[in-house]
Every structure is written in C-alpha cells, then in structure tokens.
Amino acid sequence: MTPATQPDQLLNALNWRYATKAFDTMALPVPLWEALQESLRLAPSSYGLQPWKFFVITDPAVRAKLRPVSWNQSQITDASHLVVIARRTEITEDDVNAFFNQMVSERQANATVLEPYRQMMIGGVVKGKDAAGQREWAAxxxxxxxxSLLTSAAVLGVDTCAIEGLDAASI
Ligand SMILES: Cc1cc2nc3c(=O)[nH]c(=O)nc-3n(C[C@H](O)[C@H](O)[C@H](O)COP(=O)(O)O)c2cc1C
Known part of the structure; x- marks a missing residue:
C-alpha cells in the first residue's frame, strides 16, 4: 500500500509536538483552524454516540475570566483558539434514540435490521451504567x-497545549 503520509513525516510531526507554554498573538490561518475543527467533529467515539460538546471560546472577556480559574495559565488568554471540551453528564434512552434515528436516516438504513444495535447501545451505556459510570465513559x-485534535495539529505544525489545570467547579 502507498501511505497517505510517509512514516518519517508522521514521526517528525509527533516528535515536534510539545505542550506549548507561551503563545504569541498570531491568529491561526482560517484553513488550518477549519481542518482542526473537523478533526474534532470526525473523532471516533464508542458506538458513535459523541457524548461531548465542543466550545470555541472567542470572546476575550470570557477568556480573561477563565484564566484565574485555570491556574492563571497564559495559554487560556493567549492561544489563537481556546477549545473547551465538555462531556455529557447523562446519557438517556432519548439520546440513543435521537442518534439512532439520525443514523438510520443519513445512511438510509433499515431500522428493523439495526434494532439490535440500538438495544446494544441502551444496554451498554444507558441501563448498563450508573450515573458515575456514564460520566466516566463520557470523559x-x-x-x-x-x-485527535492535538495529533492533527501536530501534523499541521500547529502548537497546542492540553489544559487540565483548572478548577472545573468554578467554571
Ligand atoms: C490531560 C493533560 C492535561 C494537561 N494539563 C496541562 C496544563 O494544565 N498545563 C500545561 O502547561 N500542560 C498541561 N499538560 C501538558 C503536559 O504537562 C505535557 O504533555 C507533558 O509534560 C509531556 O510534555 P510534552 O507534551 O511537551 O511532550 C497536560 C497534558 C495532558 C495530557
């Protein structure tokens, strides 16, 4: 097979990536950002249920408010883009059904044939987990x-930093 990217190019990109501590004020070119947004949208998830919301925080005033509750880390205000990834706190049968109906519609699939898949999702994620288990699964x-976002950014030569150093309860 012919790889889409050469192994050495991939490894160069992954070796180049590091947790960037200080960002300059340069805005990321739009095509790069659009590709990175897509890398989030295209990220895989269990069953395809995507139990998340991605918030792109653009308002400088909001970013300034987030910084003190994020260990005063400068990346919060200075990076070109700030993405907050929020997990779903609860997954209900209605959520599964909405996803299932969309999947059937977009794939023009047969709902009766796929019914065992719907049952599997409900058994695995809705009925098979308690509230804490659902939250852990979503996380x-x-x-x-x-x-996916960080790896894609590395491939594009875009600096990133994962930030877990924050007080989620204050946000
Ligand atoms: C889940 C997670 C949370 C992190 N949170 C922070 C953070 O709040 N601030 C920060 O400067 N770096 C943060 N980092 C970056 C790590 O400290 C960094 O990835 C690690 O030291 C390895 O360095 P490298 O990524 O440069 O190879 C985080 C990394 C991960 C994976």
Missing amino acids: RQCDIAWV
Missing part, C-alpha cells in the same frame, strides 16, 4: 476527541 470519549 473517556472526550479524551479521544482532544487527542
């Missing part, structure tokens, strides 16, 4: 999304 899916 793990979010981890996949941000890793």
Whole structure:
C-alpha cells in the first residue's frame, strides 16, 4: 500500500509536538483552524454516540475570566483558539434514540435490521451504567476527541497545549 503520509513525516510531526507554554498573538490561518475543527467533529467515539460538546471560546472577556480559574495559565488568554471540551453528564434512552434515528436516516438504513444495535447501545451505556459510570465513559470519549485534535495539529505544525489545570467547579 502507498501511505497517505510517509512514516518519517508522521514521526517528525509527533516528535515536534510539545505542550506549548507561551503563545504569541498570531491568529491561526482560517484553513488550518477549519481542518482542526473537523478533526474534532470526525473523532471516533464508542458506538458513535459523541457524548461531548465542543466550545470555541472567542470572546476575550470570557477568556480573561477563565484564566484565574485555570491556574492563571497564559495559554487560556493567549492561544489563537481556546477549545473547551465538555462531556455529557447523562446519557438517556432519548439520546440513543435521537442518534439512532439520525443514523438510520443519513445512511438510509433499515431500522428493523439495526434494532439490535440500538438495544446494544441502551444496554451498554444507558441501563448498563450508573450515573458515575456514564460520566466516566463520557470523559473517556472526550479524551479521544482532544487527542485527535492535538495529533492533527501536530501534523499541521500547529502548537497546542492540553489544559487540565483548572478548577472545573468554578467554571
Ligand atoms: C490531560 C493533560 C492535561 C494537561 N494539563 C496541562 C496544563 O494544565 N498545563 C500545561 O502547561 N500542560 C498541561 N499538560 C501538558 C503536559 O504537562 C505535557 O504533555 C507533558 O509534560 C509531556 O510534555 P510534552 O507534551 O511537551 O511532550 C497536560 C497534558 C495532558 C495530557
């Protein structure tokens, strides 16, 4: 097979990536940002349920408010783009059904044939987990999304920093 990217190019990009501590004020070119947004949207998740919301915080006033509750880290105000990844706190049967109906409609699939898949999702995520289990599951899916974003950014030569150093309860 012919790889879309050469192995050495990929490894160069991954070796180049580092947790950037200080950003300049240069705005990311729009095509780069649009591709990175897509990397979030295209991130895989268990069953495809995507139990997340991505917030792109553009208002400088909001970013200034977030900084003190993020260990005063300068990346919060200075990076070209600030993405907050929020997990769903609850996954209900209605959520599964909405996803299932959309999937059936977009794929023009047969709902009866796919019914076992719907049952599997309900058994696995809705009925098979308690509230804490659902939140933990959703957080793990979010981890996949941000890793996808950071890896994609590295491939494009865009600096990033994951930020867990924040007081989520204050936000
Ligand atoms: C989940 C997670 C949370 C992180 N939170 C912060 C953070 O709040 N501030 C920061 O400067 N770096 C943060 N980092 C960056 C790590 O400290 C960094 O990835 C690690 O030291 C390895 O360095 P490298 O990414 O430059 O290879 C975080 C990384 C991860 C994976």
